[in-house]
Amino acid sequence: MIGTAKKPFDEILAALQGFQKIGMVGCDGCAKVCLTGGSDEVAALAQELKAQGKEIVFEASPERTCNMAKAKPILDPLKDQIQASDALLVLGCGGAVQITRYVTETLGLTLPVKTGLNSVGHMDTTVPGTVAVEQCQECGDCILNDTGGICPVTKCAKGLLNGPCGGSEDGKCEVDPARDCAWVLIYNRMVALGEVDTLKKFVGAKDYSKAAKPRTLYIKEGRVA
Amino acid sequence: MKLTQAFKNKEFVITSEVGPVKGCARNGHNAAFIAEAATIKSYVHAINVTDNQSAVMRLGSLAASVLLKHAGLEPIYQLTCRDRNRIALQSDLLSACTLGIDNVLCLTGDHLKLGDHPTGKGVFDIDSVQLLDIARGLNQGHDMMGNDLTAASDLALGAVVNPNFQPLDLQLLKMEKKIAAGAEFFQTQAVYDPKLFEAFVRKVEGFGVPIQFGLVLLKSPKMGKFMNEHVSGIKVPQALIDEMASVPEAGYKDKSLAIATRLLKEISPMVQGIHFMPLGWSDLVPQLAATAQDASR
Ligand code: SF4
Numbered sequence: 001m002i003g004t005a006k007k008p009f010d011e012i013l014a015a016l017q018g019f020q021k022i023g024m025v026g027c028d029g030c031a032k033v034c035l036t037g038g039s040d041e042v043a044a045l046a047q048e049l050k051a052q053g054k055e056i057v058f059e060a061s062p063e064r065t066c067n068m069a070k071a072k073p074i075l076d077p078l079k080d081q082i083q084a085s086d087a088l089l090v091l092g093c094g095g096a097v098q099i100t101r102y103v104t105e106t107l108g109l110t111l112p113v114k115t116g117l118n119s120v121g122h123m124d125t126t127v128p129g130t131v132a133v134e135q136c137q138e139c140g141d142c143i144l145n146d147t148g149g150i151c152p153v154t155k156c157a158k159g160l161l162n163g164p165c166g167g168s169e170d171g172k173c174e175v176d177p178a179r180d181c182a183w184v185l186i187y188n189r190m191v192a193l194g195e196v197d198t199l200k201k202f203v204g205a206k207d208y209s210k211a212a213k214p215r216t217l218y219i220k221e222g223r224v225a
Numbered sequence: 226m227k228l229t230q231a232f233k234n235k236e237f238v239i240t241s242e243v244g245p246v247k248g249c250a251r252n253g254h255n256a257a258f259i260a261e262a263a264t265i266k267s268y269v270h271a272i273n274v275t276d277n278q279s280a281v282m283r284l285g286s287l288a289a290s291v292l293l294k295h296a297g298l299e300p301i302y303q304l305t306c307r308d309r310n311r312i313a314l315q316s317d318l319l320s321a322c323t324l325g326i327d328n329v330l331c332l333t334g335d336h337l338k339l340g341d342h343p344t345g346k347g348v349f350d351i352d353s354v355q356l357l358d359i360a361r362g363l364n365q366g367h368d369m370m371g372n373d374l375t376a377a378s379d380l381a382l383g384a385v386v387n388p389n390f391q392p393l394d395l396q397l398l399k400m401e402k403k404i405a406a407g408a409e410f411f412q413t414q415a416v417y418d419p420k421l422f423e424a425f426v427r428k429v430e431g432f433g434v435p436i437q438f439g440l441v442l443l444k445s446p447k448m449g450k451f452m453n454e455h456v457s458g459i460k461v462p463q464a465l466i467d468e469m470a471s472v473p474e475a476g477y478k479d480k481s482l483a484i485a486t487r488l489l490k491e492i493s494p495m496v497q498g499i500h501f502m503p504l505g506w507s508d509l510v511p512q513l514a515a516t517a518q519d520a521s522r
Pocket residue numbers: 135136137138139140141142143144151152153154
């Protein structure tokens with residue numbers, strides 16, 4: 001899931017300054033899980049914007065706005081309403097915003113597409129409705145097989161690959177004592193699995209060319225370029 | 226001179242540490258840290274020069290190391306992975322050697338969030354184990370991609386280890402990786418508990434690398450409390466904090482000296498040297514260095 005958090009209302013208003021008629025696009029995928037952009041949140045924000053004198057032209061929440069296959073069948077039939085809007089406001093991740101923009105372009109429309117959310121990471125929900133934790137940086141060369149299924153690239157604040165820094169104390173991270181040190185977690189798990197020897201192997205410098213952006217995934221071939 | 230040579234000569238190696246100023250020190254002006262280091266010149270083998278310590282932006286450790294060298298002191302150039310990618314790290318190692326530096330201490334570096342630029346982007350392209358491996362490669366005449374250098378570097382490679390770390394075996398696992406990657410000597414994080422340090426030494430005796438005990442001078446009860454609360458990875462026993470607090474403020478320095486003397490007497494026989502972090506009280510270093518030398522024999 002892509003984690004999202006709401007932008008402050010004032011920032012949204014500033015982004016919509018000068019635009020009266022607003023079309024609203026949410027996402028009933030990740031943003032719904034984060035309680036930031038599902039149909040309910042779109043409706044609630046629509047009310048707030050109306051209270052500020054905006055006109056809401058339409059509200060729509062595709063099942064996954066980042067996926068053209070889901071977004072286009074919902075947005076294409078709304079072409080007239082999109083055209084009647086001064087701007088679109090998307091409550092979705094950065095991908096959802098850009099796919100929405102792309103859909104408007106495929107419809108031959110040119111209008112501002114704004115976002116009401118901040119994307120905050122590739123996360124997974126650990127306590128439903130309450131907590132989501134960042135799990136992966138999409139490094140392009142997954143090492144979870146060697147780290148007990150705990151990602152040091154993401155969960156160690158410094159992304160260390162050969163073991164912990166010296167700053168960990170009582171199993172917590174030097175950067176935030178509220179957070180577990182990823183390397184202590186990895187070590188304890190590898191001890192439990194009887195795989196500590198794996199951690200003794202030197203891990204060379206990571207190949208960041210595999211994470212060089214922007215990447216394209218050719219789905220049929222499974223090729224990344 | 227390379228520190229490794231002193232260890233080979235079976236000398237008990239004393240180093241101290243200075244933090245570069247937060248500002249320009251052109252022509253050596255406004256370089257109080259140089260003056261501080263110069264006062265203990267004849268009592269130490271070398272002086273560590275911290276690299277934007279605690280992620281607080283300052284004069285660079287390479288420039289400061291060169292200033293120390295010009296002042297006739299032997300610098301240990303600290304190099305962290307926090308602010309440089311692999312190209313910059315290798316280039317800086319070559320620069321250091323070119324400018325006459327003989328010793329480098331390879332570190333991960335404190336996280337930006339702890340310093341005065343918390344909104345910056347941490348680099349951490351390379352970790353400390355990889356940095357040692359890369360630095361060894363430069364000493365052997367090639368960069369990390371295997372490309373030949375016109376001339377190899379010639380740097381003694383140091384590393385750090387934290388005996389306070391729990392679980393200790395995890396810290397030692399990393400220490401062994403550092404040794405395998407080329408670390409030739411170690412300086413420890415500050416330790417205030419001789420029992421804890423002894424347990425650490427027992428475990429690393431067979432590693433075959435010289436170890437310097439790291440001693441941060443405890444300057445006040447407040448500082449002890451601060452380190453316990455805010456400096457992750459260091460533990461000051463409450464008994465030591467109480468001992469400092471048992472004297473009036475004017476007596477802190479004497480008390481600090483007494484505590485450090487005690488620690489050195491117990492720990493010096495276990496190690497191959499001492500690394501002092503005097504935090505401005507460099508005037509205590511000569512006497513403490515003598516105590517450590519005596520105790521080590
Ligand atoms: S190793 Fe890379 S791909 Fe695997 S979880 Fe971590 S960041 Fe994601």
